[in-house]
Amino acid sequence: MATRMAPADRAGGLWTSPALVDGLLAYAVAMAVGVAAFASSAGRQPVWPAYVFALGFGLILLMRRRHSVLVLLVTSLGICVYYTLQYPPIGLALPIAAALFSAAEAGQLRISILVSVILVGLAVYFQVAEGRGLAQLLGYELPPVLALMGASLALGDGVRTRRLLNESQRAREQQARLELERRVIEQRNEERLRLARDLHDALGHNVAMISLQSAVAAEALPERVPEAQQAVVEIRNISLAAMADLRSTVRRLRTLDSAVELPAGLNELPALAEQARNNGLDVRIVKSGDGREVPEALGQTAYRIVQEALTNVIRHANATTAMITLDRGPDALTVTVRDNGQGVGELAAGNGIRGMRERAAEWSGELTVTSSGRGAGTVVTAVLPWPRSTEVRSEP
Numbered sequence: 001m002a003t004r005m006a007p008a009d010r011a012g013g014l015w016t017s018p019a020l021v022d023g024l025l026a027y028a029v030a031m032a033v034g035v036a037a038f039a040s041s042a043g044r045q046p047v048w049p050a051y052v053f054a055l056g057f058g059l060i061l062l063m064r065r066r067h068s069v070l071v072l073l074v075t076s077l078g079i080c081v082y083y084t085l086q087y088p089p090i091g092l093a094l095p096i097a098a099a100l101f102s103a104a105e106a107g108q109l110r111i112s113i114l115v116s117v118i119l120v121g122l123a124v125y126f127q128v129a130e131g132r133g134l135a136q137l138l139g140y141e142l143p144p145v146l147a148l149m150g151a152s153l154a155l156g157d158g159v160r161t162r163r164l165l166n167e168s169q170r171a172r173e174q175q176a177r178l179e180l181e182r183r184v185i186e187q188r189n190e191e192r193l194r195l196a197r198d199l200h201d202a203l204g205h206n207v208a209m210i211s212l213q214s215a216v217a218a219e220a221l222p223e224r225v226p227e228a229q230q231a232v233v234e235i236r237n238i239s240l241a242a243m244a245d246l247r248s249t250v251r252r253l254r255t256l257d258s259a260v261e262l263p264a265g266l267n268e269l270p271a272l273a274e275q276a277r278n279n280g281l282d283v284r285i286v287k288s289g290d291g292r293e294v295p296e297a298l299g300q301t302a303y304r305i306v307q308e309a310l311t312n313v314i315r316h317a318n319a320t321t322a323m324i325t326l327d328r329g330p331d332a333l334t335v336t337v338r339d340n341g342q343g344v345g346e347l348a349a350g351n352g353i354r355g356m357r358e359r360a361a362e363w364s365g366e367l368t369v370t371s372s373g374r375g376a377g378t379v380v381t382a383v384l385p386w387p388r389s390t391e392v393r394s395e396p
Contacts, residue, residue: 022062029098030058033090040088050087053078057095064102069111075099076115080122092123093148100149104156112156116149197355198245201304205311206242210235212279212314234278265299269306269324276310282321283310289328295387301363302326302335302384305356309337309380312352317341317378332365337380343371360384 033054041047056078064071075096082090096119103112124142128134213235273283294302306324313319319341327334353369360367365384371377 018065022064025064025098026058026061028058029061029095030054033057033095036090036094037088040090047087049085050082050090053082053087054090054095061098061102064099065106068099068103068106069108072096072099072103072108072112072115076119079119083126091145092119093145093152097148097152100152101156104153105160106156107160109153109157112153116153120146120149193358197304197358201308201311201352201355205307206238206245209238209275209279209314210242213238234275238275265296265303266294266326267299268303272303272307272310273324276314276322279314281310281314281319283324284321285324285326287326287328289326290330292328292333292386294328294333298333298363298384298387301359302333302382305335305359305367305380305382306337308352308356312380313337313339313341313378317343319377332383332385335382335384338377340377343374343376343378356380356382 031054034051037047037050037054041050057075060071060074060078076099079092079095096116100112100116103109103115120142123145124134124137127137213231269285273285276283310322313322317339319339322337322339325334325336325338327336353367357367360382363384365382367380367382369378369380371379
């Protein structure tokens with residue numbers, strides 16, 4: 001449905017129309033020059049060609065926006081022809097002021113000043129040649145002419161400068177809006193990617209544990225009731241952990257707040273290792289290096305990488321032991337997960353491997369998954385560079 005323009009809007013648009021403004025300016029100049037010619041010829045026979053010149057000085061201004069220099073030159077030439085034909089005096093600044101303003105507004109300030117100097121020089125020369133006193137000319141008649149012409153030039157250049165400033169401001173605001181929109185889109189995309197990794201890493205790991213413990217419970221119930229009870233307890237604990245991870249992830253999804261981080265960090269590795277031991281995987285944790293304190297965010301990344309690596313070991317490797325090594329080197333934290341499973345060489349880039357590599361890339365690091373061959377086990381190595389603000393501290 002078309003939107004009707006309010007009367008005030010139509011009126012505002014009408015009065016700011018360039019064609020109307022140019023028309024009014026042309027009318028004002030033609031009338032002013034015509035009145036000046038009429039006043040100068042008072043008591044004498046009217047000179048009709050003078051009014052034709054006045055009309056021409058006005059009409060030429062209708063072209064001022066597209067051909068400002070041409071309008072200035074034609075107006076200057078018209079003034080010279082007008083006075084050569086000895087028509088009634090109309091002054092110098094009156095017919096040329098609007099043309100000077102238009103040229104200066106179009107950025108042709110130098111040409112406008114040059115034309116002004118030439119016209120003023122010619123006017124002074126011919127009037128002195130006709131016997132006018134130079135002192136009276138320079139002290140009485142010339143200053144108002146120079147003032148009006150200078151004001152026209154200054155006003156035109158000022159309008160142009162303000163227009164350029166407004167255009168520059170609008171361009172900066174548009175660029176700022178586009179940059180903000182781009183950052184918002186990038187942040188949302190990064191957050192969705194992070195949430196996808198969290199869902200896969202956290203919930204995938206816990207759901208895998210639940211599946212394994214359920215299988216243990218199913219096999220143990222007929223003969224080994226105590227083992228079944230222990231398995232059920234593990235199922236309950238893992239389910240609670242899965243629900244906690246789910247609530248945290250959903251909270252981040254709703255708020256899209258990149259500052260919210262999952263609470264798990266390196267201090268949770270012993271619990272993660274114990275959970276793996278309950279599933280038949282003997283896990284050891286080895287620490288080495290200079291005792292540098294691991295920042296919380298970097299620790300969370302390292303924890304998620306270890307968590308996903310252990311999940312892959314339990315699901316696919318058919319391993320009995322795994323070793324987690326944390327090496328605090330001078331340039332990076334190196335996390336290694338090594339198992340004694342079947343080993344199948346470089347693993348295919350599934351969601352889990354892809355997620356671990358993306359986590360490492362967020363710290364400008366890299367992750368590799370290698371194996372010497374079938375039966376040789378698999379080694380997952382993540383090199384995570386230290387943030388610049390990290391300091392070396394002695395571990396207790």
